Amino acid sequence: MPAAGSASAEASHERRVAVRRILRHRGIVVGGLLLLAMVIGALIAPFVVGDPQELNPIARLMPPGEEAWFGTDHLGRDIFTRTLHGGRVSLLVGLSVAVLASTFGTVIGLVAGFVRSADGPLMRIMDGVMAIPAILLAIAMVAVTRPSVANVVFAVTVVETPRVARLVRSVVLTIREQPYIEAAFASGTRVPRILLRHVLPNTAAPLIVQATYVAAAAILIESLLSFLGTGTPAAIPTWGNIVAEGRTYFQIATWIIFFPGLFLAITVLAINLLGDGLRDLLDPRHTDR
Amino acid sequence: MVSYILKRLAATLPVMVVVALIVFSLLYLAPGDPAAVIAGDMASAAEVAAIRTKLQLDDPFWVRLLAWVRQVAGGDLGVSIFSNLPVSLLIKQRLEPTIALAVLTMVVAIAIAVPLGVLAAARSGRWIDQFVMAFAVLGFSAPVFVLGYGLIWLFAIELQWLPVQGYRPISDGVGPFLRSLALPAITLGFTYTALIARITRATMLEVLAQDYIRTARAKGLAQGTILARHALKNASVPIVTVIGTGVALLIGGVVVTESVFAIPGVGRLTVDAILRRDYPVIQAVLLIFAAVKVLVNLTVDLLYVVFDPRIRY
Numbered sequence: 239m240p241a242a243g244s245a246s247a248e249a250s251h252e253r254r255v256a257v258r259r260i261l262r263h264r265g266i267v268v269g270g271l272l273l274l275a276m277v278i279g280a281l282i283a284p285f286v287v288g289d290p291q292e293l294n295p296i297a298r299l300m301p302p303g304e305e306a307w308f309g310t311d312h313l314g315r316d317i318f319t320r321t322l323h324g325g326r327v328s329l330l331v332g333l334s335v336a337v338l339a340s341t342f343g344t345v346i347g348l349v350a351g352f353v354r355s356a357d358g359p360l361m362r363i364m365d366g367v368m369a370i371p372a373i374l375l376a377i378a379m380v381a382v383t384r385p386s387v388a389n390v391v392f393a394v395t396v397v398e399t400p401r402v403a404r405l406v407r408s409v410v411l412t413i414r415e416q417p418y419i420e421a422a423f424a425s426g427t428r429v430p431r432i433l434l435r436h437v438l439p440n441t442a443a444p445l446i447v448q449a450t451y452v453a454a455a456a457i458l459i460e461s462l463l464s465f466l467g468t469g470t471p472a473a474i475p476t477w478g479n480i481v482a483e484g485r486t487y488f489q490i491a492t493w494i495i496f497f498p499g500l501f502l503a504i505t506v507l508a509i510n511l512l513g514d515g516l517r518d519l520l521d522p523r524h525t526d527r
Numbered sequence: 528m529v530s531y532i533l534k535r536l537a538a539t540l541p542v543m544v545v546v547a548l549i550v551f552s553l554l555y556l557a558p559g560d561p562a563a564v565i566a567g568d569m570a571s572a573a574e575v576a577a578i579r580t581k582l583q584l585d586d587p588f589w590v591r592l593l594a595w596v597r598q599v600a601g602g603d604l605g606v607s608i609f610s611n612l613p614v615s616l617l618i619k620q621r622l623e624p625t626i627a628l629a630v631l632t633m634v635v636a637i638a639i640a641v642p643l644g645v646l647a648a649a650r651s652g653r654w655i656d657q658f659v660m661a662f663a664v665l666g667f668s669a670p671v672f673v674l675g676y677g678l679i680w681l682f683a684i685e686l687q688w689l690p691v692q693g694y695r696p697i698s699d700g701v702g703p704f705l706r707s708l709a710l711p712a713i714t715l716g717f718t719y720t721a722l723i724a725r726i727t728r729a730t731m732l733e734v735l736a737q738d739y740i741r742t743a744r745a746k747g748l749a750q751g752t753i754l755a756r757h758a759l760k761n762a763s764v765p766i767v768t769v770i771g772t773g774v775a776l777l778i779g780g781v782v783v784t785e786s787v788f789a790i791p792g793v794g795r796l797t798v799d800a801i802l803r804r805d806y807p808v809i810q811a812v813l814l815i816f817a818a819v820k821v822l823v824n825l826t827v828d829l830l831y832v833v834f835d836p837r838i839r840y
Binding site for chain 2: 371496503506511
């Protein structure tokens with residue numbers, strides 16, 4: 239058998255083993271399916287359910303039933319429609335923050351880990367940001383800059399970036415001492431190329447895991463901001479906004495809070511399960527911390 | 528040892544400087560005139576001008592930053608724009624419920640989480656272990672306000688065991704005081720308990736695999752003695768660390784929990800200040816909460832020596 243053929247056969251075998259390992263992990267499968275369901279629900283919401291702001295004064299505070307699956311609120315708006323739409327903002331914020339915080343955090347972490355003179359100042363700034371409780375800093379920032387989805391994404395990115403930067407920096411610091419980096423330096427490779435080709439790929443595994451946790455945290459913080467009235471504008475239905483509006487009627491219409499709350503909890507749970515699963519697969523040394 | 532403490536103390540200084548800088552510059556995130564931002568949409572030009580004079584916004588940034596740092600360092604947190612009362616007074620009025628809630632939550636969380644984690648590690652793979660692991664994942668996923676309303680629904684509305692909302696000070700009697708804080712403490716402590724239980728389990732598993740534990744078993748020591756005296760004591764450093772770093776969760780959670788349960792504490796004050804753009808109050812609260820967090824981390828670092836005599840600085 240020719241060498242090339244056996245190599246590709248081996249590669250495809252390895253791929254199949256990897257896929258089997260992923261599919262055998264309960265957390266990844268359950269988390270992935272739940273998250274997929276949420277994403278599909280959010281994507282198709284505008285096409286399958288009506289306008290989330292549509293008022294229906296004769297059907298106010300209707301309990302869940304045939305006509306309204308999740309019931310209606312004090313203005314007769316359909317909670318199922320609003321909950322499905324609410325996922326759009328949450329998932330958008332989660333994804334945006336995960337991408338942005340990972341990008342900024344990686345750049346800061348790479349620079350801090352590789353440029354000794356920049357390490358001190360950069361990490362002191364990160365320490366300072368982390369010293370202020372995340373939720374408080376985020377609400378203060380949104381309150382000052384006025385509520386909007388973009389400002390929520392900006393604020394949550396600021397509070398989540400330091401954690402990524404710290405992680406990337408710690409990985410870079412260990413990689414920097416490896417013989418192959420020394421060899422790359424000795425053979426005259428430039429620093430940007432070393433960072434890009436040799437250091438960055440090694441940060442990928444912990445970074446992916448961290449990004450899932452950042453996404454979960456971002457979705458939680460967004461919902462808290464909306465709930466407290468300093469997040470996404472009230473005109474946009476988000477899970478936090480729906481709960482905030484429903485709290486006045488909580489004792490007579492529990493469903494207004496129950497369903498968006500449930501969706502929120504399931505989404506965060508799904509992302510956390512996915513993150514834990516990826517961590518198990520990507521970091522063999524990891525012993526459940 | 529003394530030099531370590533001094534060095535560790537000195538290290539908190541740059542962090543607090545950065546915190547002060549961030550807190551002070553927050554107002555400048557907004558595009559346009561900070562005075563107009565504080566005054567809000569309804570303000571007249573005269574009101575905006577009054578705020579500008581009051582906060583001396585016409586001075587250069589650095590002049591005001593230095594003046595503010597000097598003022599805060601001297602213990603003066605400024606005056607609320609909304610109520611015209613000193614910020615320190617506002618905070619002092621709201622301190623009792625918040626401290627009561629935070630302390631109760633910590634005590635209950637530690638009392639539940641540590642035995643749970645130890646038990647899970649000792650019965651690794653059994654149902655109690657599975658339960659702790661499931662609880663750990665759930666604890667990180669439950670949004671504070673959703674959990675809060677869920678508990679209110681179950682225990683206050685359906686079962687009617689506990690009050691729906693509100694706070695009773697300890698001077699009203701220990702019973703009503705504890706009853707008013709029971710649901711808020713469970714809500715606030717849920718994630719914190721999950722965090723501590725998870726770390727306790729993981730650390731205990733590591734320690735229980737050590738040779739000296741096998742030796743202790745071979746000597747015929749009772750399981751309880753081994754777990755408490757030999758294992759838990761050696762696992763204490765990571766547990767104490769996470770109890771300390773988890774305080775950040777409590778600080779953020781207090782803001783939401785007090786909102787859900789209508790508790791008139793510092794968290795409620797913060798939300799009100801933010802909704803009214805009462806800038807001096809926002810600054811002061813952020814600064815104080817950050818200082819608490821930094822102080823707790825400092826205490827944890829210094830406690831290492833007490834919990835693990837092998838650590839010498």
